[in-house]
Amino acid sequence: MQRDSNNILKSFKNAFEGIENALKLERNLKIHFFIGIVVAIFSLFLPLSANDLLWIYFAIFSVIGAELLNTVVEKFLDLFFKEYSESVKLVKDIAAGVVLWYSLFSVVVGILILGKALFSWEPSFAKFFVSGVLIFFPVISFSMRRYRNDRQGDKSTGGR
Numbered sequence: 001m002q003r004d005s006n007n008i009l010k011s012f013k014n015a016f017e018g019i020e021n022a023l024k025l026e027r028n029l030k031i032h033f034f035i036g037i038v039v040a041i042f043s044l045f046l047p048l049s050a051n052d053l054l055w056i057y058f059a060i061f062s063v064i065g066a067e068l069l070n071t072v073v074e075k076f077l078d079l080f081f082k083e084y085s086e087s088v089k090l091v092k093d094i095a096a097g098v099v100l101w102y103s104l105f106s107v108v109v110g111i112l113i114l115g116k117a118l119f120s121w122e123p124s125f126a127k128f129f130v131s132g133v134l135i136f137f138p139v140i141s142f143s144m145r146r147y148r149n150d151r152q153g154d155k156s157t158g159g160r
């Protein structure tokens with residue numbers, strides 16, 4: 001019994017160390033983590049229902065979870081593939097896409113729930129805003145990412 005509880009404690013310790021190390025390694029994770037904590041605390045002081053809070057917390061945990069998985073994929077691939085490879089790029093970009101996907105969800109949750117609580121946005125305005133974000137956010141994000149990756153690709157292939 002004592003051994004079981006020691007094992008459980010050790011598993012928790014390992015898992016916390018994993019999160020701590022991922023935070024040290026990944027700047028984007030650090031940013032999302034910081035924003036997540038600020039929004040999570042701030043939301044507690046707003047006149048929100050338990051349901052609203054649940055959506056906000058779900059969005060925060062989803063983005064950070066996706067960032068952690070993205071870090072796993074990146075670090076794992078970096079262990080075995082040091083050189084530029086189209087296949088590595090494909091897998092890493094999809095993993096990054098997962099983060100983008102959940103970030104988009106969190107923006108939608110933010111507009112619908114925080115928009116109402118903070119700025120008293122009408123549902124029709126919030127829906128209009130959400131439609132705009134759903135169209136423009138991915139387009140802009142993918143364009144920026146492609147531009148950055150193209151520049152990285154140029155560097156790694158020496159502009160060939």
Ligand SMILES: Nc1ncnc2c1ncn2[C@@H]1O[C@H](COP(=O)(O)OP(=O)(O)OP(=O)(O)O)[C@@H](O)[C@H]1O
Nearest residue numbers: 028074081082083084085086088089092093096149
């Ligand atoms: N070995 C590689 N071969 C091809 N492309 C790569 C390689 N390593 C990284 N990339 C490209 O660079 C992007 C960033 O990958 P990197 O491992 O540097 O993560 P990062 O700097 O933590 O960025 P982010 O967290 O924003 O995804 C990848 O999405 C991929 O397009």
